[in-house]
Amino acid sequence: MIHLNGVHFSYEGREVLSGIDLDIASGEFVALIGPNGAGKSTFSKLLNGLNKPTQGTVTVAGLDTKKARTSALARKVGFLFQNPDRQLCRSTVRDELLFGLELCLTDKADIQARLDKTLADFHLDPALNPLTASRGERQRVALASLMALTPQLLILDEPTTGLDWRECMHTMELVTALNRQGATVFMVSHDMEVVRDFAQRVLVLNKGRLAADGTPHEVLRRTELLSDAALLPPQIMQLSLSLGANYDDIDTCEEMTESLIRRRLEK
Amino acid sequence: MKGMLQYVHGNTILHKVPPLLKLLIAIAICAACFSTRSLLVLLALIVLDVILGFIGNIGRQTLRTLCSLCKFSSIIFVLQIFFVTQGNALVTLPLGVRITDEGLRFSAMICMRLIGATLPLTVMLTLTRLPDLTRQLVKVLHVPYKYAFAFTTAIRFIPILARDMAAVIEAQTARGVELDGNFIKKLRLLLPLCVPLLVSSIRKIEAGAISAELRGFHLRGKKAA
Numbered sequence: 245m246i247h248l249n250g251v252h253f254s255y256e257g258r259e260v261l262s263g264i265d266l267d268i269a270s271g272e273f274v275a276l277i278g279p280n281g282a283g284k285s286t287f288s289k290l291l292n293g294l295n296k297p298t299q300g301t302v303t304v305a306g307l308d309t310k311k312a313r314t315s316a317l318a319r320k321v322g323f324l325f326q327n328p329d330r331q332l333c334r335s336t337v338r339d340e341l342l343f344g345l346e347l348c349l350t351d352k353a354d355i356q357a358r359l360d361k362t363l364a365d366f367h368l369d370p371a372l373n374p375l376t377a378s379r380g381e382r383q384r385v386a387l388a389s390l391m392a393l394t395p396q397l398l399i400l401d402e403p404t405t406g407l408d409w410r411e412c413m414h415t416m417e418l419v420t421a422l423n424r425q426g427a428t429v430f431m432v433s434h435d436m437e438v439v440r441d442f443a444q445r446v447l448v449l450n451k452g453r454l455a456a457d458g459t460p461h462e463v464l465r466r467t468e469l470l471s472d473a474a475l476l477p478p479q480i481m482q483l484s485l486s487l488g489a490n491y492d493d494i495d496t497c498e499e500m501t502e503s504l505i506r507r508r509l510e511k
Numbered sequence: 512m513k514g515m516l517q518y519v520h521g522n523t524i525l526h527k528v529p530p531l532l533k534l535l536i537a538i539a540i541c542a543a544c545f546s547t548r549s550l551l552v553l554l555a556l557i558v559l560d561v562i563l564g565f566i567g568n569i570g571r572q573t574l575r576t577l578c579s580l581c582k583f584s585s586i587i588f589v590l591q592i593f594f595v596t597q598g599n600a601l602v603t604l605p606l607g608v609r610i611t612d613e614g615l616r617f618s619a620m621i622c623m624r625l626i627g628a629t630l631p632l633t634v635m636l637t638l639t640r641l642p643d644l645t646r647q648l649v650k651v652l653h654v655p656y657k658y659a660f661a662f663t664t665a666i667r668f669i670p671i672l673a674r675d676m677a678a679v680i681e682a683q684t685a686r687g688v689e690l691d692g693n694f695i696k697k698l699r700l701l702l703p704l705c706v707p708l709l710v711s712s713i714r715k716i717e718a719g720a721i722s723a724e725l726r727g728f729h730l731r732g733k734k735a736a
C-alpha cells in the first residue's frame with residue numbers, strides 16, 4: 245500500500261527527514277510517534293502527495309506521489325489534519341459532507357446513500373454549523389467528511405488531541421471499523437494508550453530517521469529508546485517493567501489485575 | 512509567500528536606522544514611483560530597492576519577493592494591454608482588439624509602479640521590529656498608543672494570514688480540490704476557501720484582543736488610579 249524508498253525531505257534546505265525506507269501492507273494499522281518537531285506531520289504529508297520527497301520515491305496505492313496529482317491521490321487517501329478547521333468550509337454539516345463527496349464522486353444516488361450513512365454513523369445533526377461547533381464536533385465533522393468516501397488509506401494527524409475520553413473512544417472505534425473493512429490506517433499520536441490499544445505496528449521517528457519499527461508490545465517497552473525521543477510508555481507498562489520478573493509482559497490494566505488476582509489465589 | 516514581512520534579525524546599518532526614518536525612506540520611494548512617468552527612473556528605483564535589500568542582508572529574500580511580484584504583475588500587464596487603445600497599433604487581433612505601443616508603455620509603467628512601491632515597504636518592514644515602530648509612532652509623532660498598536664498589529668497579521676492561506680489550500684488540496692489547474696479555475700475554487708481563513712482570523716483577532724485586555728491594555732495612557 246505504502247512504499248518508501250530512500251526518502252529524504254527538506255524545507256528550503258533544512259533537512260527534516262533523512263533516509264527513510266518503509267513498507268506498509270494493505271489493511272495495516274500503523275502508528276507514528278516521536279517528539280514535537282520530529283517531522284511527523286511532514287512525514288504524513290509525504291503519504292498524500294502534499295509533500296514531495298526531495299530524494300527517493302514514495303509510492304501510495306500504486307501511484308508515485310511525485311508524478312500523480314494530489315487531487316488524484318485524494319480519491320484514495322483521506323487526510324485528517326492536526327487542525328480540522330482548515331478543512332471545514334461550509335456552513336452546515338450536510339453541505340460540508342456533500343462538498344467532499346461531490347469533489348470525488350459523481351453518482352447522485354451513491355452520494356446520497358453515503359451522506360445518510362455517515363450522518364447516522366457519526367451521530368451528526370445535518371443542520372449543525374461546523375464553524376461554530378465545539379472542537380470535538382468540528383473534528384468529528386472533518387473526520388466524517390473523509391470517512392464518507394471510504395478511503396483506501398486514512399491518515400490521521402493527532403486525531404485524539406483535545407478530545408475527551410468518550411469522544412476519543414468514539415473516534416477510534418469509527419477508525420477501527422474502517423480498518424476492519426480493509427482500509428489502511430496511518431496515525432500520528434502522542435497518546436501512548438491509544439497507540440497501545442489500537443495500533444498493530446508502531447514507528448518511532450526521531451532525528452529524521454525511523455528509530456524503531458515493531459508491535460506496540462515490543463516498541464513501547466524500549467524505555468531508553470523512547471526517552472531519547474521524549475516519550476514515555478503507558479503508566480501500566482512502566483509499572484510492569486519496574487516490577488520485573490513475572491510481570492514484565494503486561495500491557496494493560498486488565499492484564500495486570502488478572503495476573504495479580506491469579507497470584508493471590510495461588511498463594 | 513512564506514516568511515514575508517517577518518522581522519529578520521541582523522546587525523546592518525539599515526537595522527540601526529530609526530524605524531520612522533526607514534518608514535519615511537520607504538514612503539519616499541513609493542511617492543517617487545508614483546510621481547515619475549519614466550520607465551528608466553522606475554527601473555532605477557526598483558534596483559535601489561534590491562540594493563537596500565542586500566545592504567540589510569536580506570538580498571535573497573528581496574529577490575524572491577521581487578519574483579512573486581513580477582508574476583502577479585504579469586497578469587495585470589496582460590489585462591492592461593487590452594484596455595489602452597490609444598497610440599499606434601503594433602498588432603491587431605480579431606474583434607478589433609489592438610495592442611498599441613502606448614498600451615505597452617502604460618502597462619509596463621503600472622506594473623513597475625506596483626513593484627517599485629511594494630518592494631521598499633516590504634524591505635523596510637522586514638528590517639524593523641514592530642514594537643520599535645510603535646514606540647516611535649507614539650513618542651515622536653504623538654500618535655495615540657491605541658492607533659499605533661492597531662496599525663502595527665495589522666501589519667503583523669499579514670504573514671500570519673499568508674501562512675494560514677497556505678495551510679487552507681493544502682487542506683483543501685488534500686480533499687481533492689484541484690488547485691493545480693489554471694488561474695481562473697483556481698480563483699473560482701479559492702473563493703469558498705476564504706471562509707475557513709476568515710473564521711480562523713476572526714478567532715485569532717478575538718483571542719488577541721482578549722489577551723491584550725487581560726494584560727491591562729485599557730489602563731494604558733490613563734493615570735493609575
Ligand SMILES: Nc1ncnc2c1ncn2[C@@H]1O[C@H](COP(=O)(O)OP(=O)(O)O)[C@@H](O)[C@H]1O
Pocket residue numbers: 255260278279280281282283284285286287
Ligand atoms: N511549511 C514548513 N516550512 C518550513 N519548515 C517547516 C514547515 N512545516 C514544518 N516545518 C519544520 O519542520 C520540522 C518538523 O515539523 P512537523 O512535521 O510539523 O513536526 P511534528 O508534526 O513531528 O511536530 C519542524 O522543525 C518545523 O519547524
Ligand SMILES: [Mg+2]
Pocket residue numbers: 284285286326401
Ligand atoms: Mg505535527
